[in-house]
Amino acid sequence: MIQAGKIHRINGLKATWWLLLISVFAVSVGCKSTRRLGENEYLLKKNKLEIAGKPDIDSDELKDLIRQKPNRKTFLIWSMHLRLYNLGLGKNQEGKFKSWLRRIGEKPVIYDSTETAKTVEQMERFLFQHGYFKGTVKDSIIYNNQQDPKNFFSFLNPLRNKKKVILKYRVEPEEPYIVASLNYNFLDPRLENIFKKSTIKWIPIEGEKYDYKKLDDLRKQIATCFQNQGFFDFKKNYIKFRVDSAFGDHTVHINARILNPVKTEPNGEKVDQVHTRYRIDKIYIYPNYNIFQTNSFSDTIRLEKSSIIYNKPLRINPKLLPTKVFINKGLYIAQDITDTYKSLNDMGLYRSVNIDFEYQQPQTNNENELLDAYIYLNPLKRHTFSVETRLETRAYSGQNDENQNVTNFNFGVNGSVSLSRINAFKNGETLRLSLSGGLEPFFLSDSTNTDNFFNTVEFGPRLQLTFPRFLLPISQSKFAKSNRPQTQVTATYNLLKNDDFFRRATKLTFGYFWLETPQKLHRVTPIDISFVNAQLSNSLQDRLDALNNPFLNNTYSDQVILASSYIFTYRQIKSKNSNHGWYNRVKVEGAGNTFRGLAGLFNDNHRKASTYQLFGITYAQYLSVENDFRYYHYNRFDQTLATRLFIGAAKPLENLDALPFEKSFFAGGSNGIRAWQARTLGPGSYLDTNSFSGFLNRIGEIKIEGNVEYRFDLVSFLEAAIFLDAGNIWVFKERANREGTEFDTRFYNDLAIGTGFGLRLDFDFFIIRFDLGYPLRDPTLPENERWFYQEKTKYNSIVQRFNQRNNLSGDNAIRGYRSNLNFNIGIGYPF
Known part of the structure; x- marks a missing residue:
């Protein structure tokens, strides 16, 4: 029998061994970082920058001018790469292992006065260029055996290394011009x-x-x-x-x-001479250009403002291309060239787009010089076939994200095959047919009896058609082509089966996508229809009947969802002149509200019924709002501090007093609070003392989650991370037998907190992620027992009484509380 909530757990003894191994590794590479230095060589320990006064100067820009930077730090304090390099030195340096250590390590950064002088010169030039014409920069050295007058505790360090120096730059800008x-x-x-x-x-x-x-x-x-x-x-x-x-x-x-x-x-x-003003005379478009077949263009289609020159067969509607070209006959406008490049590349039909201009025979009047525009389009292959496999645990918000191919279930392993056809109907459409399937550990009742870890199978086809324009009964001229408008129609059929649950879902969506700017993406989905048929096992149905909870019964019943949604996404990725990145995604979704209003308006009895049905099924009615905010800070050592704050709420309304299972929020898992498995946390401080099972009741209507993760390189292909996760899920209104689940002003008392360490194997095209999470604070435990260091006397008494009441002993008994490590596997970063 597999107990819910016990999968992927490593007990406290094993945790001790893990910590011991990490300590041994740290000691093994903890050799003295300066032992290889010569007599007059000093290791650069730190750079200090001091700016006099409060000038309007970007200190980060000044720091970037420093030519010598200290060796990189792991965990912000430990020069691991330098120590690995030193281990690769010695009397015998010919071995492959020592050569590998030197390759993945980092040479010591030895203080060089010449480099310091160049830094001072560059800083003073920087001051001059920013208006501080009389600014000066002074450098000084603090040897590590000297007492720092600003650090009262520096004299307490008896092991102070005399072979290290701190380099200090004092910037005195004076008054700006x-x-x-x-x-x-x-x-x-x-x-x-x-x-x-x-x-x-x-x-x-x-x-x-x-x-x-x-x-x-x-x-x-x-x-x-x-x-x-x-x-x-x-x-x-x-x-x-x-x-x-x-x-x-x-x-x-x-x-x-x-x-x-x-x-x-x-x-x-x-x-x-005087500057020449040009006008564009002729525009030539080559829609199937091949650099190796430049003499084979024998056919021409002359349109109003351009000529299409091609060789047969022409697989695109020639009238479509001029609508994607912003270049017009008349005055040359540089912005039109930029917009044309963007528009043609966004079609997704071409491997490359090149625009050239040729001068016509010079005229005598500089206002009438002529240019001819040549647009060369090298098409992609029309058909593509792809195979994808993944190892992943998905249970972040319980709601569909921007990738419409992502389901809401906790996959262990999954994969898909897909066939795409670009320019499917010769008007720039993309048709994609995919077939996906997966295996996962997914347990809903504590009576599940199986020896298979991957007890759940999911399978289904998906058909998606994307149009490079808005499909609307109005003129497209009302919309800017530079916004890259798209219309997408998607049909999906999905089967999910395990010992407790057999689910069939059919989904049809129709939506619009466009860019306001390169950073701002809008998605409007006016039609999102889902039909879900759920068949429950006898054990699961008996469990629901025993709970006698209408909320849970509605959640796991057949569903009809008639939804509409709007998503706004803002991305500000890291740029050349910035070490910051931003991401914010807002989603608003409603379902059943229009149908409920119309049903009440046109009801034969001219009064509202308690619920209305569609195809004999009570359809869902809810309103959902969620916001996913992320901030990234990068430094020059490829180290990243990544943070995320997710807040979401989905309120069921009068037609169905429960959210559909697919739209409920979940907590835990490899992309959430990693110290808990997916669907084993919450809602609130709820503890199921009737069975101590982990999955059935773990759904909510409100979710708050925050994450902080420090990512750093270990070696070329191996990255590591230290993380801290906190959050939980709640419901708006507490139901019977679900004490502690309601959201109130003291919600912070219900926050779960976990920490951990992770490794990432970076293969460029994808990342395999391993995370070990450890719970610091468990809100399901009694007060004064929630922190990991507190005794669990009251909780263990509750468990003992449960075992006695149900005559459980030995392997069948519920164990007392133990702080455990939770192991997660995923693909890519969690956020």
């Missing part, structure tokens, strides 16, 4: 006229602190302005700034000169 005036001098009157009429909101310079970055951004902005006005050849190098700071009042006056191109005559004389 302010831009008093900015004047423009145009050598070409036409450019001056365009500039004055421009409606662009220019970057503010006057009255601001002098900053060369703002000047460079302004230069780019001015160049783009002219490129969008037909000046195809205009480059930012034609804009020069002259900065005058000779007035002695900490102000500068800037003169911007917009130069003309210079032509060199045969005799070597240089002559100023």
Whole structure:
């Protein structure tokens, strides 16, 4: 008999062995980090940056200028990679193992005064470029055998290493210079006229602190302005700034000169020319271009604004391509080129997109020079076949996420095969047929009797059709093509079977997707219909009958779900100039509300019934809101501090006083609170003292969860993480025999807290994750016994009385509480 809640558990004795092994490993590589240094060599222990006053200076940018950085730290304090490198040195350095240690390790960073001098020079240049013209930088060395005057406890360290130094940089910016005036001098009157009429909101310079970055951004902005006005050849190098700071009042006056191109005559004389303004004359589109078959384009279709040049067969509707091209006959506009690249790439039909321009025969009038545009499209293969396999535990929110192919069940192993056909109907559509299946440990009742760990089988086909436009009965011209609009229709059939539960689900969705900006994604799904047929085993039905809980009976009954939803996602990934990343996803979903309102309005008896049905089944009615926020901080050692806060609530309404099983929230699992298995935590402080089972009652209507994870590299392919998870699930209204499940203002007393350590095998294209979680605080235990270090006297007494009452002994008896490690396997990061 498999007891619920006992799978993947490692007892406290094994936990001790794990901690002992980790300690032995730490000691084994804990050799002295400076033992290989020469007589006059010092290991750089730390860089300190001190900025005088409170200037408007980004300290992170200054730190990036430091040329010598200390050896990387693991756990923020331990130079593991340096110690591994030292282990690979010695009298015999020829062995493969020692060579491997040196390769995965890191050479010691030895203090170099030359590098320090270069750092000081770069920092002073940085100050000058940001308006601190008289700023200075001073460096100093603190030897590790010296007492730090700012650290009272430094004299207490008798093992202070004399071969380490701390390098200190003191930055004294002084008063910054302010831009008093900015004047423009145009050598070409036409450019001056365009500039004055421009409606662009220019970057503010006057009255601001002098900053060369703002000047460079302004230069780019001015160049783009002219490129969008037909000046195809205009480059930012034609804009020069002259900065005058000779007035002695900490102000500068800037003169911007917009130069003309210079032509060199045969005799070597240089002559100023005027900038040429171009118009686009002809547009040629090659929809099946192949660089190795450039002479085979024999067919041409002439449209209103472009010509389609191709070789047979042409597998795309030629009228579709001009709708994806923003380039028009007339004045050359650089932004149209950018939008065309984005639009054509977003179709997902082409391996590459290239746009070239050719000059026509030069004219005498610089306002009428002509360009021809050539758009080369190299198509992808029309059919693709893929096979995917996964090891994963899924039970994060209990609700469908952005990936519509993800189900809500706790897979152990699963896989899928899929066949995709792009441009299915010659209008850019993508048709994808997939077949997926999986095995998982999924136990609903404590009477489950099986020797199979993977006791659950799930199987089903899925058909998805994506259109590269909105399917709406209105003109598409009302929507910006740059928003990459898509319409997606998906049909899914799913079978899930185990000893307790046989579930058949049919689902049809129809939705729209578009980008407001590259960071902002909108998803509207007006139609999301699910039909769920659930057949329960006798043991599970007997368990539900014994509980006599209408809430649970409705949850595990047949379901009809008529839902609509809206999802807004914001992503700000790590950029070149930032060490931060953001992610926020908001989802609002409602089901059954429109049908309930119409049913009440048109009821034959002109009164509201208690419930209404569709196809003989009481359909679900609820309103759900959830928010998933994540923040990432990265450092130069490929170490990441990842945080997440999830808050969700789903309120069942009058037609059905329970959420469907698929829409309920769950806690625990490899993507949630990892010290607990999926569906073994909550709701609230609820403890099922009638059976001590782990799964049947573990569903909720409210979920709050927070996670913090510190990720760092061990060796090239192996990463590690330390994490802290906290949260739980609750219900809005406490039902009979489910004490402690209701959400109230003291919800923090019901928070479960777990910590742990994980390893990740990084194979570039996917990551295999192993996490060991340990519960620090269990809210299901009695007060004063919830923390891991507290005695469990009262809880063990409850267990003892249960065993006596049910005549359980030996292996059949419920054991007293033991703090256990919970092992999780997953693919990819948990968040």
